[in-house]
Amino acid sequence: MNNAFQKDQAALLLEQVEKGRISRRRFTQAIAAMFAVPAGLGATMSFAQAKQLVLVNWGGDAMTAYDEAYGKPFQEETGIRVVEDGTGPTEGALRAQAQSGNVTWDVVDADPFSAIALGKEGVVQPIDYTIVDKSKFREGFGWEHATSAYFFSFVIAYNATKYDTPPASLADFFDVEKFPGNRAMYKWGVSSWEAALLADGVARDALYPLDLERAHKKIEAFKEHVSVFWGGGAELQNALLTGEADMAIAWNTRAKVVEQDTGGDVKYIWDDGLLQPASFAVMANNPGGTEPAMQLLAAMQVPERQLVMFEMLGQGPANPAADALIAEEDKRHNCVDPENMAKQIPLDMEWYAENYGAALDAYLAIISA
Amino acid sequence: MPAPSTPHAVPVGPAPGGRGWRIGGWGLIALLPLFLCAAYLVPFLGVANWSITLPEPGLGQYLRVATDPGVHSVIWRTIRICAIVTALAVMLAYLLTYVWIHGNRTMRIIAEICIIVPFWISVLTRAFGWLVVLYNRGILNTWLQDLGIISQPLTLVRNDVGVVIGMVHFLVPFAVFPIASVMRGLDGRVLMAARGMGASRLRTFWEVFVPMTMPGIFGSAVIVFVFSLGFFVTPALLGGGRAIMIAEYVYVQIFQASNWGLAAALSVTMIVLVSALLLALMRITRVEKLVR
Numbered sequence: 001m002n003n004a005f006q007k008d009q010a011a012l013l014l015e016q017v018e019k020g021r022i023s024r025r026r027f028t029q030a031i032a033a034m035f036a037v038p039a040g041l042g043a044t045m046s047f048a049q050a051k052q053l054v055l056v057n058w059g060g061d062a063m064t065a066y067d068e069a070y071g072k073p074f075q076e077e078t079g080i081r082v083v084e085d086g087t088g089p090t091e092g093a094l095r096a097q098a099q100s101g102n103v104t105w106d107v108v109d110a111d112p113f114s115a116i117a118l119g120k121e122g123v124v125q126p127i128d129y130t131i132v133d134k135s136k137f138r139e140g141f142g143w144e145h146a147t148s149a150y151f152f153s154f155v156i157a158y159n160a161t162k163y164d165t166p167p168a169s170l171a172d173f174f175d176v177e178k179f180p181g182n183r184a185m186y187k188w189g190v191s192s193w194e195a196a197l198l199a200d201g202v203a204r205d206a207l208y209p210l211d212l213e214r215a216h217k218k219i220e221a222f223k224e225h226v227s228v229f230w231g232g233g234a235e236l237q238n239a240l241l242t243g244e245a246d247m248a249i250a251w252n253t254r255a256k257v258v259e260q261d262t263g264g265d266v267k268y269i270w271d272d273g274l275l276q277p278a279s280f281a282v283m284a285n286n287p288g289g290t291e292p293a294m295q296l297l298a299a300m301q302v303p304e305r306q307l308v309m310f311e312m313l314g315q316g317p318a319n320p321a322a323d324a325l326i327a328e329e330d331k332r333h334n335c336v337d338p339e340n341m342a343k344q345i346p347l348d349m350e351w352y353a354e355n356y357g358a359a360l361d362a363y364l365a366i367i368s369a
Numbered sequence: 370m371p372a373p374s375t376p377h378a379v380p381v382g383p384a385p386g387g388r389g390w391r392i393g394g395w396g397l398i399a400l401l402p403l404f405l406c407a408a409y410l411v412p413f414l415g416v417a418n419w420s421i422t423l424p425e426p427g428l429g430q431y432l433r434v435a436t437d438p439g440v441h442s443v444i445w446r447t448i449r450i451c452a453i454v455t456a457l458a459v460m461l462a463y464l465l466t467y468v469w470i471h472g473n474r475t476m477r478i479i480a481e482i483c484i485i486v487p488f489w490i491s492v493l494t495r496a497f498g499w500l501v502v503l504y505n506r507g508i509l510n511t512w513l514q515d516l517g518i519i520s521q522p523l524t525l526v527r528n529d530v531g532v533v534i535g536m537v538h539f540l541v542p543f544a545v546f547p548i549a550s551v552m553r554g555l556d557g558r559v560l561m562a563a564r565g566m567g568a569s570r571l572r573t574f575w576e577v578f579v580p581m582t583m584p585g586i587f588g589s590a591v592i593v594f595v596f597s598l599g600f601f602v603t604p605a606l607l608g609g610g611r612a613i614m615i616a617e618y619v620y621v622q623i624f625q626a627s628n629w630g631l632a633a634a635l636s637v638t639m640i641v642l643v644s645a646l647l648l649a650l651m652r653i654t655r656v657e658k659l660v661r
Binding site: 090091092187228229230231242243356357361362368369 | 625
């Protein structure tokens, strides 16, 4: 569907390194810590026939993080080189590659709903859960054609200097009487529908299938208060920093950075956060073979490796065992920390696989009318 | 600036050996259509093919372009914004060009800076620049409020107004050159004759100068309009999700909604519309006056 978040990660990492918030040294330390992990995994692995696997993500500096966290240790253990490819595995690109009959990618950072749709078409292959340990995923995340890879969240960020009492829910986000001021919402629909429905009184467990008509009615009535429909992280961050928006439905990764940059003038809450799972899938007829690809996915479950991705990119770890490794002061920024996760609602990937395209068309027609 | 290459500056007409020169010229020019075929026509045919085969063979996507109110609203907004932008950009460019060609030395230099400097600044930087100037706590609103001219900030950006401002700023320099080429080629004696016959300065300008530069205005309008139809970054940023134009809509269909067929059908429709527009304009104005 949108992959805007995945692309944003590279930009975010670069900014953080430039600001000196993540030093190159810290980066190296994180990597070193990871290598110190006894590679028990390697011993149980059959040494595969493949010489390399191509891991496709969204490019930029994020590639370095992927390589350090996942690629290098896997090569240490198995001798299989992991080649990073930053092309961006859009649904269209994956489909095109499968149709051309010349598959050059192995493991791809594709959204779960893409994987669900592509799995039905035979573009990606089912995950071999005898190699990948499903018990290492959070319950409910891990699909027939995609593993659980990491999490991010749409949270409410607000200008703390403007409101005496902080907002506590999406109902507050939509309440301009109680919380006057401008709002920012996501331009590509995801999170906006859920937010509108929850604010309109729909119960959490009755959210899906989304009642789009009701959501759009709510958004239509509210949109005059939305000063920015943001399409990317930089735009979102800008809107919050300049005060163009007093409250935003924001990616937790960017919300954290704005909180740091403003010294706490802008804060964010986890209540009513909308949790989005991300996943990896394996191309059908991939050149590296099914087994090595599944082994790479299994190797990505190591908590220490996921910790690197949390520290570098703010990715919420797929393996709950990684939660405990996160430094105490950083725990509150982990979108899947048990305490934070309980306050949030996961997005239903099955629904998105079926309905996203048409829903987005209708949403755009409303916000741009 | 280098001297404008008018037809008077190059040897034309049947001179001794002129025929050979012409064939050589055509030979060189022929490379361009070949390049255009390879780089544009072939991929375009591929796109046209998608439009009638995705997701299933048939004219369903064109039916949707013809009937879907959502698509229509995007197309109308695009045409409306592009028409406004064209009118404003050509008007500003006309004044700027007039100063550039007829002003004194200082004014000419200022005009040249206004024309050339924007070419050095990326479209992204310019869009963000306008955001800083125009948003509700931006430079302009703060200034107007401090002066007591307005009490509430004006909504100048994240809507159609912001998009128009950003696009005009980008397109004025492009609008200058066709006008300049016509203004330069104008025979000053005609204006002197008008003045000599007793016409006022203003009347000479409106009744002689403007009509004689009309081909330049047309040419400039065509270039700006066609160019503005494809704008992506400026509307995406300054529109704030509220002013989705056709280029962004095509992007949405390809990258977000995974509906390549509709994106292809929209692209083909746009190409046909633009070609029809160009043909119509060629009929009412003489092309050779625009391109010299």
